[in-house]
Amino acid sequence: MSAAISWDPYNADLAKDPYPTYKRLREESPLYYNAEHDFYAISRFADVESTLRDKDLFSSAHGDILEFIKARSVMPDSVFIHQDPPKHTAYRALMQRIITPKRMHAVEQDIRKLCARSLDPLIGGDRLDFIANLGAEMPMRAVSMLLGIPEKDQEAIRQSVDDRIRTEAGKPIDIAAQQQLQQEALSGFDEYIAWREKNPSDDMMTELLQSEFKDPQGVTRKLTREEISNIVNVVAGAGNETTNRLIGWMGKTLSQHPDQRREVARNLALVPQTVEEVLRFEPPGPFVAREVMRDIELHGRKVPKGAVMLMLVAAANRDESRFVNGDSFNIHREARPHMTFGQGIHVCIGAPLARLEGRVALEEILKRFPDWEVDLDNAVLSSTSTVRGWDSLPAWIGSRPKNATVSIPKPAAAEAAPAPAAASGEVTLEGTWNVVVKGPTGPQPATLVLEKSGDTYTGSQSGQGSTTPIADFKLTGNKVYWVNHVTKPMKIKVEFTGELNGNVLSGKAKAGFMGSYPFTATKA
Amino acid sequence: MPKILFIEHNGKEHLVDAEDGKSVMQTAVENMVPGIVGDCGGACSCATCHGYVDPAWQDKIPPKGETEEMMLDGAMNVEPNSRLTCQILMKAELDGLVVRLPASQF
Numbered sequence: 052m053s054a055a056i057s058w059d060p061y062n063a064d065l066a067k068d069p070y071p072t073y074k075r076l077r078e079e080s081p082l083y084y085n086a087e088h089d090f091y092a093i094s095r096f097a098d099v100e101s102t103l104r105d106k107d108l109f110s111s112a113h114g115d116i117l118e119f120i121k122a123r124s125v126m127p128d129s130v131f132i133h134q135d136p137p138k139h140t141a142y143r144a145l146m147q148r149i150i151t152p153k154r155m156h157a158v159e160q161d162i163r164k165l166c167a168r169s170l171d172p173l174i175g176g177d178r179l180d181f182i183a184n185l186g187a188e189m190p191m192r193a194v195s196m197l198l199g200i201p202e203k204d205q206e207a208i209r210q211s212v213d214d215r216i217r218t219e220a221g222k223p224i225d226i227a228a229q230q231q232l233q234q235e236a237l238s239g240f241d242e243y244i245a246w247r248e249k250n251p252s253d254d255m256m257t258e259l260l261q262s263e264f265k266d267p268q269g270v271t272r273k274l275t276r277e278e279i280s281n282i283v284n285v286v287a288g289a290g291n292e293t294t295n296r297l298i299g300w301m302g303k304t305l306s307q308h309p310d311q312r313r314e315v316a317r318n319l320a321l322v323p324q325t326v327e328e329v330l331r332f333e334p335p336g337p338f339v340a341r342e343v344m345r346d347i348e349l350h351g352r353k354v355p356k357g358a359v360m361l362m363l364v365a366a367a368n369r370d371e372s373r374f375v376n377g378d379s380f381n382i383h384r385e386a387r388p389h390m391t392f393g394q395g396i397h398v399c400i401g402a403p404l405a406r407l408e409g410r411v412a413l414e415e416i417l418k419r420f421p422d423w424e425v426d427l428d429n430a431v432l433s434s435t436s437t438v439r440g441w442d443s444l445p446a447w448i449g450s451r452p453k454n455a456t457v458s459i460p461k462p463a464a465a466e467a468a469p470a471p472a473a474a475s476g477e478v479t480l481e482g483t484w485n486v487v488v489k490g491p492t493g494p495q496p497a498t499l500v501l502e503k504s505g506d507t508y509t510g511s512q513s514g515q516g517s518t519t520p521i522a523d524f525k526l527t528g529n530k531v532y533w534v535n536h537v538t539k540p541m542k543i544k545v546e547f548t549g550e551l552n553g554n555v556l557s558g559k560a561k562a563g564f565m566g567s568y569p570f571t572a573t574k575a
Numbered sequence: 576m577p578k579i580l581f582i583e584h585n586g587k588e589h590l591v592d593a594e595d596g597k598s599v600m601q602t603a604v605e606n607m608v609p610g611i612v613g614d615c616g617g618a619c620s621c622a623t624c625h626g627y628v629d630p631a632w633q634d635k636i637p638p639k640g641e642t643e644e645m646m647l648d649g650a651m652n653v654e655p656n657s658r659l660t661c662q663i664l665m666k667a668e669l670d671g672l673v674v675r676l677p678a679s680q681f
């Protein structure tokens with residue numbers, strides 16, 4: 052007895068374990084049609100492979116995401132993930148000269164240091180959150196290193212990009228809201244690009260500013276500022292959330308296969324094939340979409356021109372006709388390529404970096420924490436039109452019993468400040484304050500040191516490894532205002548406007564063109 | 576059927592039959608030769624099909640195209656005899672082709 056199969060990418064319940072449905076799709080409905088959302092889907096390895104290779108029949112001119120294609124989205128030429136040849140070819144060829152495996156491998160040591168910086172403080176503790184402690188930060192910084200984006204601006208950029216590709220569980224992407232966010236993100240990059248133009252370095256951004264290419268009209272020229280913004284957006288958008296998800300899936304999958312994890316921990320030479328198997332087993336981007344350019348027939352069924360075809364990469368990766376026991380996780384399986392990075396002309400240009408990040412992250416985790424067990428009761432899974440993975444994935448790494456109440460360590464212990472105490476007499480402003488500027492995904496810690504001479508306050512603020520003096524400190528009643536001119540590695544003015552309540556200072560921090568974020572500060 | 580001898584970085588040899596007109600990369604992947612990945616499926620867009628063609632065969636294979644040249648420029652561990660194997664199509668004259676594989680494709 053088999054009920055009709057239903058596969059709905061917006062069904063959050065299905066997203067928890069889509070694999071039994073994928074198996075049924077491969078076996079019973081290799082060309083699936085979803086009437087509610089009006090799309091077709093293919094799930095067999097051979098079908099996904101051949102459609103992705105057929106760039107003429109399956110077009111990216113309206114993007115590679117279901118909602119974008121349905122909305123007949125149009126993007127500037129330089130958004131090359133969203134184009135067909137010859138537009139795609141012009142920008143992709145240029146990017147291939149710039150995002151090279153060599154350049155990606157050059158940041159390995161920096162990525163390793165970053166992992167160490169994130170993981171070392173957790174040694175001796177009981178908990179590790181694969182996302183909060185590593186996944187949310189490292190991939191964003193890796194892409195930024197490649198681009199040469201100053202460390203202190205990296206978080207804000209990632210946030211604007213993640214907001215753009217996130218859909219609410221169970222809902223299609225809101226394209227109008229996306230465009231709004233895109234506008235905001237772009238205006239931010241413009242200033243950074245202008246700064247880099249005056250401060251050339253050996254990074255990707257400098258090369259984007261200086262390289263010549265043959266544009267889709269055949270004219271040899273340099274990229275415009277706007278094109279560079281778009282390209283940076285594409286690269287950052289494609290490289291952050293996906294690799295973050297990979298780190299989560301490594302944590303989850305290896306927790307549930309402790310024997311294989313122990314084997315890898317004993318022999319780190321097995322790490323690359325382990326990363327590869329996680330990529331196959333739980334692809335961070337479970338599907339890509341294309342527009343069908345002609346009426347076709349597939350598996351005995353017609354697909355009309357203009358339809359949206361979803362290629363279920365996650366289903367293809369477990370196709371039993373290609374991978375023996377496709378639904379089992381086995382780091383020693385036959386070394387056959389999977390579909391996780393796509394196929395054909397749009398194949399992921401950042402795959403060497405993603406693999407490198409996966410390898411370095413896993414090595415650094417295993418060196419410190421050879422054993423862990425994920426706390427699925429407190430983990431949060433999300434699935435969108437573009438990625439599927441963990442928003443939060445806490446794990447036990449210590450010896451504390453599992454039912455003990457523990458707080459999850461956040462990077463640099465930057466938890467929300469305690470509730471303001473009732474006014475307890477005069478609070479002295481001078482001294483050291485732990486400042487936390489809070490983006491929606493993670494806190495950015497800083498230290499503010501205030502000195503008073505007469506009626507004026509002076510001081511300095513440190514964060515992200517650099518210290519600069521503060522200026523214009525004002526106290527009016529319980530309102531405070533100060534400015535932190537950050538100079539390294541780029542000039543940006545951060546304005547803090549807040550209120551002192553009891554022993555807590557809170558308000559907004561406006562970081563130049565990067566936007567405003569709430570902050571709280573407590574006396575150290 | 577022409578044959579290709581793939582030699583892994585660790586010295587392990589794989590002698591496989593190649594179909595006429597198929598690329599060296601495709602032949603490796605279909606025969607599950609470890610060490611060739613071929614992420615892009617032959618679109619000359621990924622450089623994960625890198626191999627070193629034995630110098631004896633250098634003159635019999637077609638020269639590198641512009642895109643291949645550019646891709647190899649940015650790849651790791653490139654030698655004068657480096658090729659992207661998806662760009663070499665098999666034919667009878669290439670029977671016995673020897674391709675050594677790099678330590679890693681990524």
Ligand code: HEM
Pocket residue numbers: 111115131132133143150194285286287289290291293294297334335336339340391392393394396397398399400401402404405
């Ligand atoms: C595990 C992590 C990653 C996964 C699973 C992934 C997956 C993919 C997939 C499936 C595509 C093809 C989309 C399509 O055919 O429409 C793609 C394209 C792309 N990826 Fe990745 N990616 C990852 C990491 C990265 C990183 C780290 C970067 C940047 C350094 C990056 C940059 C890009 C770009 C620029 C494209 C567009 C290529 C084109 O359209 O020609 N990706 N990625």
Ligand code: FES
Pocket residue numbers: 600612613614615616617618619620621622623624659660661662
């Ligand atoms: S298979 Fe991608 S370049 Fe050869």
